[in-house]
Amino acid sequence: MNLKKKTKNDFVLAGLLLMAALAFFLFQRFIFKEKGESVTITQDGTNIGQYSLQENKTIPLESQNGYNLLVIEDGSARMVEADCPDKLCVKQRRISNAGESLICLPHKLIVTVDGNRQSKEPEVDSVTY
Amino acid sequence: MQSEVNQRKKRKKTIYMGLFLAVALLLSYIETLIPFGFGIPGIKLGLTNLLVILCLYHYGAKEALGLNVMRIVLAGFLFGNLYSILYSMAGGLCSFLVMWIAYKTGFLTEKGVSVLGGVFHNLGQIVVAAFVVQTPGVFYYVPWLLVAGVLTGWLLGFAAEILSPYMKKIDRAL
Numbered sequence: 308m309n310l311k312k313k314t315k316n317d318f319v320l321a322g323l324l325l326m327a328a329l330a331f332f333l334f335q336r337f338i339f340k341e342k343g344e345s346v347t348i349t350q351d352g353t354n355i356g357q358y359s360l361q362e363n364k365t366i367p368l369e370s371q372n373g374y375n376l377l378v379i380e381d382g383s384a385r386m387v388e389a390d391c392p393d394k395l396c397v398k399q400r401r402i403s404n405a406g407e408s409l410i411c412l413p414h415k416l417i418v419t420v421d422g423n424r425q426s427k428e429p430e431v432d433s434v435t436y
Numbered sequence: 437m438q439s440e441v442n443q444r445k446k447r448k449k450t451i452y453m454g455l456f457l458a459v460a461l462l463l464s465y466i467e468t469l470i471p472f473g474f475g476i477p478g479i480k481l482g483l484t485n486l487l488v489i490l491c492l493y494h495y496g497a498k499e500a501l502g503l504n505v506m507r508i509v510l511a512g513f514l515f516g517n518l519y520s521i522l523y524s525m526a527g528g529l530c531s532f533l534v535m536w537i538a539y540k541t542g543f544l545t546e547k548g549v550s551v552l553g554g555v556f557h558n559l560g561q562i563v564v565a566a567f568v569v570q571t572p573g574v575f576y577y578v579p580w581l582l583v584a585g586v587l588t589g590w591l592l593g594f595a596a597e598i599l600s601p602y603m604k605k606i607d608r609a610l
Contacts, residue, residue, distance in 0.1 A: 308542055317548035317593075321586050324555055328582035335579070352569065392517065406576050410569065413519055417569050 335406070343405045343420030346384050348377070351415050360384065360403065360420070372414040384409065384418060449495065452606070456491055456503055457510075460484045464511035479584045480527075482592065484511075485553050488532065489546055489596045494603045497536050504528050522568075523561045530560025546600070547593035554589030555582055 348356045350370060358364060360382050368375040376388035383403035386396040389411055396411040405422025463483040470481060484507055492500035508528050512521030535553040538544055558581035566574045
């Protein structure tokens with residue numbers, strides 16, 4: 308196969324991947340968009356608490372894995388402190404839409420915004436995200 | 437006479453593989469200094485993939501895989517922790533497998549191979565993350581991971597194309 312054809316294939320591949328990303332994104336944002344009502348906190352796969360997004364609150368999360376500080380403010384949640392080395396969860400954007408999550412991998416901690424759809428049938432629907 | 441030439445070739449390769457590994461580690465460190473990720477988990481610049489691609493094209497699959505694995509383990513111990521090794525390994529092996537297949541089929545240039553590598557690195561990491569934290573919610577960011585993988589992959593593939601002639605020069609020298 309000559310170089311010209313290969314280069315064309317490169318562009319086709321990149322284009323297809325970008326289109327797939329766009330489709331995925333639109334699907335998520337416009338068809339499934341839903342303001343979240345509450346956040347669920349899970350650690351090691353077990354549910355350790357659910358908090359409403361309507362009231363402002365500061366939630367310290369202490370465990371044998373480490374320490375995180377979650378702040379709920381104006382209908383959205385964000386992580387303001389963590390004692391992990393990379394602090395990726397602190398750098399993440401605030402979350403407010405159903406399905407969005409804050410993830411702290413070293414502490415195996417996940418904060419997910421719940422939506423009506425998800426809380427009713429969590430197993431099936433959350434898989435489509 | 438023939439064996440002496442072969443030995444020299446082998447020695448040269450050993451030296452260059454060492455250099456590759458050293459540069460890969462350096463790039464891993466530089467990567468920690470560059471803020472790139474836009475607050476989305478799983479997104480990385482993947483600078484070291486440049487070396488993996490060069491290695492794949494110029495020395496072969498075995499060498500590239502070795503470089504990739506050693507780089508991940510060493511960088512993990514130097515700049516990360518056991519978990520970051522786990523994620524990097526998942527991403528690294530997943531992306532390597534796909535790049536190797538793409539390279540073998542010969543349908544793409546370095547750019548296309550590198551794009552696939554970038555995308556599958558991100559996807560591999562997120563799949564492991566979903567298993568570790570037991571939450572499918574991490575897949576929410578898949579579109580961003582795809583876009584980031586395509587962009588970084590394209591740029592690194594482009595860089596690999598530019599560097600390729602110099603690699604050939606190195607091969608001829610000595």
